[in-house]
Amino acid sequence: MNVATSGMIAQSIRLNTVASNMANAESVAGSADEIYKAKVPVFESIYLNEESKAQGVIASKIINSEAPALAIYSPNHPKADKNGFIYKSNVNKIEQIADMTSAQQSFESDVEVQKAAKQLLMQSIKALK
Structure with a gap:
């Protein structure tokens, strides 16, 4: 049960990271x-x-992606640099959706492992009576 619990916590962190990425x-x-x-x-x-x-498992740290930011020529944008470029976040929405789906499925698998472990524990207790 502890392994499944640690997996659920790790997947929750993963889902929160995806949510932050999608928001930005x-x-x-x-x-x-x-x-x-x-x-x-x-x-x-x-x-x-x-x-x-x-x-x-634990989420030991959260790092920044090394993918480059996307430079977009937009000289009239209020945030444009002296060369007329603005920079868009390196978040890839498709990758984030795939990561979110994977994290959700892993979380659900951990829930099923916990349910099975609980059932085995309850059966063991009943057998001891």
Whole structure:
């Protein structure tokens, strides 16, 4: 149950990251350095010690995507730089939707694992009576 719980927590972080990315997908700025960069969670396995099997997963950090910002020539835009360019976030909506779907399916799988573990635990308790 702990492994499934850690997976659910990790997928929740992943879903929140996707939500943040989608909310900022259309943002623009006057330079590539100022623009919102897509966030990506980094997951790591949890081990009790060096010899043990993985006991779960954690989101150890959230990093910025290295994909470049999109430069758009728009000299009349109020945020345009001296060369007439504005910069659009590097969030790829299609990738975000795919990531959201994957995270949702993983979360649902973890829920099913928890349900099965609970049923096995209840059957074990009944068998001991």
